[in-house]
Amino acid sequence: MPALYGHRFSSYTWKALIPLYANGTEFEFRDVDPGAPDGPANMDFVRKAHPAGKFPVLADGDATVIEATAIVEHLAVHHPGAAPLIPANPAEAAVARMMDRVFDNYVMGTAQLVVNAYIADAQNPDPEQLDLGRTGLLRAYRWLEGWLADHSLPPHVSLVTCAAAPALFYADWVERIPEDCPRVAALRAEILALPPVARCIDDARPYRHYFPLGAPDRD
Incomplete structure (x- = not known):
């Protein structure tokens, strides 16, 4: 096992x-x-x-x-199953891997700049790192908004789902998805409602005090 x-x-x-x-x-x-x-x-x-x-x-x-x-x-x-983790079509698989990198590097990775600044000094986090992280997240959200307007993601649950769920969950805690990115906000809500993702969210609730910025009273 x-x-x-x-x-x-x-x-x-x-x-x-x-x-x-x-x-x-x-x-x-x-x-x-x-x-x-x-x-x-x-x-x-x-x-x-x-x-x-x-x-x-x-x-x-x-x-x-x-x-x-x-x-x-x-x-x-x-360990294959009903969830199409990697698209069978090679071209679609390449897009899935590209979006996996986008969510890991430019959503989760950028949010981590802010988190790391609070871990380093919760009382006086580095303002440059805060600005880099929050500005970078807004840029990533708006890029995603434009991409989603012209493209479709693979069916759930795919590699993209696996990357997007935690990235959007925690990034929105760092910098809220703005009103001019409704597709990104809708994607977050859609993914967080999936049973495998909802299970992760619920199992993590006892640890929310670990979040350096203070976990918001939502989700």
Whole structure:
């Protein structure tokens, strides 16, 4: 049985959990939270498995898979199900992988600039980093709004869903999706209502106090 090492509040752990839930794949979740019974031991495994000691990590038989995108790809090959994680058409698959990078790098990655500034100094976060993050998110939202006007995303649950769900969930906590991006806001609402995503949201509720900016009273 596959084992996923991660934390239920972690955006990239969500990215790996969503395809497992969507396809009903049997797996064991190995919590790295320090307060979990095996948390320290699970984190030791992660540190040995990943060059930067980051989670999630998937252990599946003889395979150890690091990086959430690679985990989704691995699951698509070795544990397929009803959810079309990777489009069968190569051209559509290329678009899915492109959008996966957009959500990881320019939505989640940009939001992380603000989060990291608060982690570094919660009382006096670096204003330059705050501006970079929030300005960058607005730029990413507006790019997505334009892209969604002319293109369609693969059916849920795909690699794009797995990347977009945690990215849009947490990014909107950092910088609200503006009114001039209704397609992006609608996509967020649509994805968060999907059962595999809603499960991640609910399982993460006990950890909301971890959010450095203070979790908003919504979602």
